[in-house]
Amino acid sequence: MGDWIPMEKRKKRTLTGLFIRYICVFFVSTILLALFMLLLFNEFVKAGAVIPANYMERWINDNRRRLISADEVSEALLPPGSEYGVYDTAGSFLYGSFGKADRKGAWEAYVENHIFAESGGYYRFLLRDGGEVCIIKYFLKTQAANAFFREHLPPPDICFLFLFVILFFVQTVLVSKSFAGMLSGRLRVLNDVTEKIRRRDLEITREHSDIREIDAVLASLFRMGEALKESLNEQWKLEKYKREQVAALAHDIKTPLTVIRGNAELLDEEALGESGREYNRYIRENAEEIENYLMLLQEMLLSESDTGESESISAEQMAEELIERAKILASGYSEGRIGVEEKKEALFGSLVCDVSQIQRAWDNIVSNALEYTLLYGPHPLMITAETVTEDGKSYLAVRVTDRGPGFTEDALLYAAEQFYQGDKSRHEKRHKGLGLYTASRFAGRQGGKLILENASEEGYGGRVSLLLSIT
Numbered sequence: 001m002g003d004w005i006p007m008e009k010r011k012k013r014t015l016t017g018l019f020i021r022y023i024c025v026f027f028v029s030t031i032l033l034a035l036f037m038l039l040l041f042n043e044f045v046k047a048g049a050v051i052p053a054n055y056m057e058r059w060i061n062d063n064r065r066r067l068i069s070a071d072e073v074s075e076a077l078l079p080p081g082s083e084y085g086v087y088d089t090a091g092s093f094l095y096g097s098f099g100k101a102d103r104k105g106a107w108e109a110y111v112e113n114h115i116f117a118e119s120g121g122y123y124r125f126l127l128r129d130g131g132e133v134c135i136i137k138y139f140l141k142t143q144a145a146n147a148f149f150r151e152h153l154p155p156p157d158i159c160f161l162f163l164f165v166i167l168f169f170v171q172t173v174l175v176s177k178s179f180a181g182m183l184s185g186r187l188r189v190l191n192d193v194t195e196k197i198r199r200r201d202l203e204i205t206r207e208h209s210d211i212r213e214i215d216a217v218l219a220s221l222f223r224m225g226e227a228l229k230e231s232l233n234e235q236w237k238l239e240k241y242k243r244e245q246v247a248a249l250a251h252d253i254k255t256p257l258t259v260i261r262g263n264a265e266l267l268d269e270e271a272l273g274e275s276g277r278e279y280n281r282y283i284r285e286n287a288e289e290i291e292n293y294l295m296l297l298q299e300m301l302l303s304e305s306d307t308g309e310s311e312s313i314s315a316e317q318m319a320e321e322l323i324e325r326a327k328i329l330a331s332g333y334s335e336g337r338i339g340v341e342e343k344k345e346a347l348f349g350s351l352v353c354d355v356s357q358i359q360r361a362w363d364n365i366v367s368n369a370l371e372y373t374l375l376y377g378p379h380p381l382m383i384t385a386e387t388v389t390e391d392g393k394s395y396l397a398v399r400v401t402d403r404g405p406g407f408t409e410d411a412l413l414y415a416a417e418q419f420y421q422g423d424k425s426r427h428e429k430r431h432k433g434l435g436l437y438t439a440s441r442f443a444g445r446q447g448g449k450l451i452l453e454n455a456s457e458e459g460y461g462g463r464v465s466l467l468l469s470i471t
Contacts, residue, residue, distance in 0.1 A: 012212040016412040022179045024434050029171055037164045041156070048157045049145055056082055056138035067136075068128050081150075082138040089131055098137070106135045186211055193221045197228065204229075217237050253294060261287045294388040310446075315470055318358070319385035322398050322466075325359060326366045326383050338373055339380035347387055349394060349470035353446040358468065361442035365400050365450075365464050368436060372404030373463060379403035382460065387470065391394040395448065404461035406454040436464070443468065 044050040051339055059079035060067070067077055072088055077179040085096035093103045105118060110133060115123050117137050142157045144150040153159060173195040191206050196204055209215040227467065264283045272280065325340050330338045369381055382401040387394060440450040446471035455463045 004450050006245070012215060014212050018182070018211070020178075021089055024173060026175045027173070029175065030168065033164065033171060034165055037160055037167075040362050043162050044156065051143040051145055053140045053142050055079060055143070057122075057124075057140065060136060060138065064126065067126055067134060073128075073134050078136060079138065080147075081143060084134060085340045086128075087133045087135065094132065095114075096135075098135075102137070104155070106137065151193050179388065188213065190217060190221070193225070196252055197221070225257055246280075253290070257287055257290055257294075266352070294404065310352050312350050312352050312471075313355060314350045315387065315468075318351055318355075318396060318468070319344060319347055319398055321355075322362045323383050323385065325335055325362060326400070329363065331372060331383060338370060341380045343382070343384045345386040347382075347385065347396065349387065351396060351398075351446075352471055353468065357442040358446060358466075361439035362398070362466060364436065364439040365466060369400045369404075369462070369464065370404035373402045376404055376461075382455075382457075388467070390467075394470040396470055397442055397465050397467050399463055399465040401455045401457070401460045401463040406461040407452055412452050412454075 019108055029227040041050065045052055050237070056079040060082075063077055067073060070077060073084060073096070075084075078084055083097045083102070085098035086094045087107055089093060091107045091111075093107075098106060107121065109115070109123050110125050111363075113125075117123055121137050121139045124138060126136070128134055131160055142155050144153060144156055154162075185210055189209060193204060193207060203223055206222050207218050209218060262283065264280055264287065267280045268277075323340070323344070327340045330340050366381070373381060381403075382399075383398045384397075384401075386397050388397045389395070436450065436452070443450050443466055448467045451465040451467065453462060453463050453465070
């Protein structure tokens with residue numbers, strides 16, 4: 001057994017060389033096919049299944065003496081498929097198998113000593129012992145020995161030619177498929193590498209091919225993947241640095257903002273005139289607005305941050321924690337007058353996810369539903385938890401249904417997009433359209449998704465379903 005040689009150490013071939021190799025294979029196989037057909041034809045002739053082209057001519061030569069001396073010429077003395085006519089010396093047709101149209105033409109050919117018949121055959125002229133002239137029309141062509149085949153099929157040489165064309169076509173298809181399969185197998189590694197790059201999976205192993213051109217392309221793709229990986233890493237580091245700087249700035253702003261609000265609240269306790277109280281109210285309201293903008297900035301940074309550490313948690317425990325968080329959030333709205341109705345089915349399986357991000361996503365969903373419900377009275381939210389199957393995958397589905405007016409058609413399409421505020425009546429000024437967007441981002445990173453719909457139950461409005469993948 002020979003030593004194993006790594007792919008990169010093997011002798012490289014070129015596409016031109018491979019193509020020439022398959023052309024040679026095709027050429028040699030065509031010659032072999034033609035020789036096979038000739039040998040097969042000869043075997044049919046030897047076996048008597050095919051009558052050779054000179055069969056009629058040989059028959060006439062072998063029976064010439066009998067045709068001259070016989071009292072009367074008959075078809076039994078002639079080869080199958082031939083025609084004949086017997087004339088007197090004046091050219092009158094005496095008897096035979098010639099049709100009326102051929103009788104005159106055959107005699108004129110005899111007079112002119114013209115052996116070629118108009119229909120592609122040949123004439124043979126015999127002067128009989130009785131002074132009569134026998135004209136035989138015969139053909140130089142192969143025939144089937146079997147009368148049925150001779151009558152219903154083309155001549156054997158045409159049949160063999162047709163069979164050769166069929167086999168030639170089959171051979172062409174087989175050689176082409178062989179070449180395509182060989183090339184496809186060697187191109188598959190190119191497809192694998194390009195698919196990795198498309199998915200941004202840049203952990204690309206240096207691949208090799210025994211074809212020089214493909215190996216050159218693989219080398220280029222490897223270098224491109226390395227360059228792209230380095231570029232994306234640099235970009236990620238730069239974006240991370242920017243986020244950290246912005247987060248640090250947002251944190252630093254809180255300190256002077258806290259001082260401003262604290263002093264404004266202290267001034268409220270002092271005896272101020274009417275204009276002083278008005279100015280102080282402006283200070284407190286704008287300080288609150290700045291705090292809202294800082295919260296918005298933190299939500300944006302959070303939604304763009306990387307996934308944290310994942311942990312395994314049962315679907316049952318996750319559902320209980322999310323329902324409990326919904327109750328806590330609801331207790332802080334409208335002096336606790338908004339309650340939570342829950343419905344939980346039997347749950348199975350577990351989730352592998354960043355629980356903190358799922359909780360943040362859930363808080364945004366519930367807060368959104370609470371705000372919509374407040375606009376139409378302190379009605380309870382409906383929270384349901386169940387396991388569902390979609391596209392062959394199992395999910396923990398936790399749904400929040402509010403008592404608001406429901407989603408508009410545009411909101412069903414775009415409510416989970418960043419900064420969407422299609423229905424201004426359902427948002428307070430401090431909300432900038434990031435709640436559902438952030439929830440959708442978090443869910444997507446954990447292998448889940450967010451579904452927006454309007455509830456079918458009477459009295460309920462919008463429904464948001466958080467689906468998390470079950471392992």
